[in-house]
Amino acid sequence: MEQLLQETLAAFEKEYGRKPQWVVTAPGRVNVIGEHTDYNDGFVFPMAIERGVVIAAAPAVSGDEVPQGKAKIFSIAKKKSALVALGGNIRPYDYVRWFDYVQGVIAGALQEEGNWQVPSFVAVIHSNVPLGGGLSSSAALEVATATLLEAILEKKMDPVRKALLCQKAEHEFAKMPCGIMDQFISVMGKKDHLMLLDCRSCEPTMIPFTAQEYSILITNSKVKHALSGSEYPERRSSCHTAAEKLGVASLREVSKEQLEAGKERLTDQQYRRARHVVGEIERTVAAADAIKKGDYETLGQRMYASHQSLRDDFEVSCRELDILVEIAQKIGLAGGVYGSRMTGGGFGGCTVSLIQTAKMNEIIATLRKEYQQQTQIEPEIFVTRPAQGAEIIDN
Ligand code: ADP
Numbered sequence: 403m404e405q406l407l408q409e410t411l412a413a414f415e416k417e418y419g420r421k422p423q424w425v426v427t428a429p430g431r432v433n434v435i436g437e438h439t440d441y442n443d444g445f446v447f448p449m450a451i452e453r454g455v456v457i458a459a460a461p462a463v464s465g466d467e468v469p470q471g472k473a474k475i476f477s478i479a480k481k482k483s484a485l486v487a488l489g490g491n492i493r494p495y496d497y498v499r500w501f502d503y504v505q506g507v508i509a510g511a512l513q514e515e516g517n518w519q520v521p522s523f524v525a526v527i528h529s530n531v532p533l534g535g536g537l538s539s540s541a542a543l544e545v546a547t548a549t550l551l552e553a554i555l556e557k558k559m560d561p562v563r564k565a566l567l568c569q570k571a572e573h574e575f576a577k578m579p580c581g582i583m584d585q586f587i588s589v590m591g592k593k594d595h596l597m598l599l600d601c602r603s604c605e606p607t608m609i610p611f612t613a614q615e616y617s618i619l620i621t622n623s624k625v626k627h628a629l630s631g632s633e634y635p636e637r638r639s640s641c642h643t644a645a646e647k648l649g650v651a652s653l654r655e656v657s658k659e660q661l662e663a664g665k666e667r668l669t670d671q672q673y674r675r676a677r678h679v680v681g682e683i684e685r686t687v688a689a690a691d692a693i694k695k696g697d698y699e700t701l702g703q704r705m706y707a708s709h710q711s712l713r714d715d716f717e718v719s720c721r722e723l724d725i726l727v728e729i730a731q732k733i734g735l736a737g738g739v740y741g742s743r744m745t746g747g748g749f750g751g752c753t754v755s756l757i758q759t760a761k762m763n764e765i766i767a768t769l770r771k772e773y774q775q776q777t778q779i780e781p782e783i784f785v786t787r788p789a790q791g792a793e794i795i796d797n
């Protein structure tokens with residue numbers, strides 16, 4: 403993150419010819435286990451990663467040529483500037499543009515906080531979270547924006563409200579009906595901790611993961627299969643229909659036994675979707691218990707089981723993700739891999755693996771070589787420990 407920070411400061415000076423007044427950062431995240439459980443009122447188990455978004459900003463001056471009531475933001479990733487509105491009637495656009503993540507947070511903050519007056523500013527946005535890679539570059543950008551508003555206005559938002567404000571921006575301005583996980587962990591992440599998040603009560607419990615002998619390895623498959631776009635809403639509605647047919651508010655309320663007893667009421671597909679969710683919630687709680695006991699083998703086994711269920715019952719994996727998990731499984735305990743699974747919504751993106759820190763280099767080399775042999779794609783691989791949530795950086 404230090405390098406990212408330096409690059410952002412340099413880019414700011416180059417773009418605007420002076421130093422920034424405010425610098426903020428917000429991390430991306432990886433979900434260790436608990437996939438597609440959030441919108442079923444279940445548990446998720448994410449951690450903030452040592453990658454994120456940095457925003458550097460300063461009050462606009464006349465030479466910047468920024469219209470009144472606007473902010474100019476430059477994204478290094480997009481190599482583009484955009485103007486966002488800081489007042490008036492800000493509505494979501496017909497389609498999603500990259501700066502709508504920023505605009506959505508500003509719009510929501512102004513609406514919620516009524517009396518906030520944000521002065522015109524200029525900013526540079528830099529990120530080392532792969533865009534669209536399933537590590538929530540979008541939440542990192544939203545949470546960094548909310549943190550920038552805190553810095554500019556010298557006001558501190560309640561962390562839960564802050565996360566919900568960012569989620570609302572993702573719903574309304576990015577048109578993605580996501581759960582609360584990404585924004586919660588990017589706001590509230592804690593170094594050397596995972597977050598067991600109860601998506602029914604919105605209650606986060608921080609679980610220490612201090613054993614330095616173990617690390618989290620993230621492998622970006624570099625594929626994102628272009629699907630129809632209806633897969634996510636379809637999965638959501640299957641789950642909700644299954645819950646309704648079983649006579650409960652959400653699949654969180656269903657035990658394995660109840661699901662089996664009610665199987666006849668569901669279509670085969672609804673049954674398999676529900677079986678994933680019910681099993682995944684159980685595995686997520688078990689994974690948190692395993693970490694508390696220092697039982698990394700059990701944690702790893704739950705990760706493999708999660709992958710299998712996402713692949714076969716929930717049907718959101720793809721060939722490349724399956725290959726990555728198979729290679730990890732082949733390296734196995736003897737080679738220092740405890741568990742591995744796809745992470746994020748699916749159909750591409752990343753896998754997350756629990757590994758022995760000491761064997762990191764061999765594991766990375768094997769994964770890289772074998773994945774490339776089987777797919778002709780060079781993966782992006784990095785190791786991370788649980789990182790801190792969003793912060794204002796003194797500069
Ligand atoms: P993910 O959150 O998994 O990375 P999303 O599709 O939810 O994928 O969000 C990615 C989108 O967020 C990008 O396509 C872009 O519109 C926006 N975004 C994220 N980071 C940046 C950035 N640094 N600069 C500009 N836009 C960004």
Ligand code: MG
Nearest residue numbers: 538539540541
């Ligand atoms: Mg996202």
